[in-house]
Amino acid sequence: MRIPCPYCGLRDLSEFLSLGESPGARPDPAAADAARRFFDYVYLRDNPAGRSEEYWYHASGCRSWLKLVRDSRTHAIESAVLARAAR
């Protein structure tokens, strides 16, 4: 697998770390149901077979966080953008 880093170009998988599926926005700790929301955010995942949105870190490169759209069945990468820009 090679990942098209928007900053560094097409780079080998060995330079990257995967954080896993994007869990969505961090809940508000002051919300009334914060405990339930944090449980959801920290532990529960869709874990789809197919198109997935994930966070990856270009550790041995530009050290940017990336947001990837990737197929978990084929490892094919549809898009990679800087996570900051994706927010």
Next chain:
Amino acid sequence: MHYSIFSLARAALGGHRAWTPAWRDAQPKPEYDVVIVGGGGHGLASAYYLAKEHGLANVAVLEKSWIGSGNVGRNTTIIRSNYLLPGNIAFYERSMRLWEKLERDLNYNAMVSQRGVLNLYHSDAQRDAYARRGNAMRLCGVDAELLDARQIRKMLPFLNFDNARFPIQGGLLQRRGGTVRHDAVAWGYARGASDRGVDIVQNCEVLGFAFEKGRVAGVETTRGPIRAKKIGLAVAGNTSRLAALAGLRLPIESHVLQAFVSEALKPLIPNVVTFGAGHFYVSQSDKGGLVFGGDLDGYRSYAQRGNLPAVKDVCEGGMALMPMLGRVRLLRSWGGIMDMSMDGSPIIDTMNIPGLYLNAGWCYGGFKATPASGWCFAHLIARDEPHPAAASFRLDRFARGAILDEKGQGAQPNLH
């Protein structure tokens, strides 16, 4: 057919034409008391103990492919009970005790070989951690021995003891650990279950669930609908997909783990050895191949194949530990999809839909758990109460903050 020295002699005299298939390849019936989804080690063991220990024989195991095509036939066959946390030790030790009498129980040769599992340590801090784990094991009645480098030199003189960065200082040895022929575990449980009336249905993929009055009432499959009063999921890497069909999300990610086997060599490695300074472990199969592996690839995957960086990482670990490995030729490599849970520990529990039961989250260590997992899952399904040995494996432990994190890694599945 009962297997014995006499049946072997009789069959041999008859030119080996008397052997019959070990288990029935059944056609699905329209209805069962219990349906187990997934014909891997855990599903087949669960069905066997449902029939044998709980007298339930109107049971089917539905497997989308052929039995043993999943992780039970892809693992590196290591069994051990060298855990640290109380919730884990008792469970894995129960599994070890079941392994020790499995072949007599099943009347099937599963090649259970208690050749010892040796975890090497390479620093003072690691020695202390291993001593602590060994002490925890001994307090629970599990065998553990802390060895120094001199003792290990006698056992395994070919290891790279004086590596400048990672000298081998010693190791934690569990002599009762070892290996088991993995396919034979699937076939042995299948035979035992089938003999007791369980239907083993292959090429039968579960595509959805049927619900009635808030209860699960059956499954949709590629071989038509099948009704069932109770449904147990034991689908390893596909757990999230099955749960999604029932509208549930789980604390699980699917990851690929690779393993490797070399060309056959003369007897060389007497036990299972793990490198403590990287992730690499190796044993030798009875055919002579060196069977080895290491870390997960590290990203979510449903493809039963990995990538090159993990291969390189494993080989580097191997070369650091046993430089002579460099002259051995690799024969095959493969991958399997692991149900990595958020704390690295398994789940055996009911789900919040009545009639639906979950057996999952086995990560890369579920083969050694097969007998105890089947035992506890059968108990849960038959009696609707968790088995005491699996009391720590409840699904609500994440919400309660009572996670069972053996490695202390946190909610990051690719690090467990």
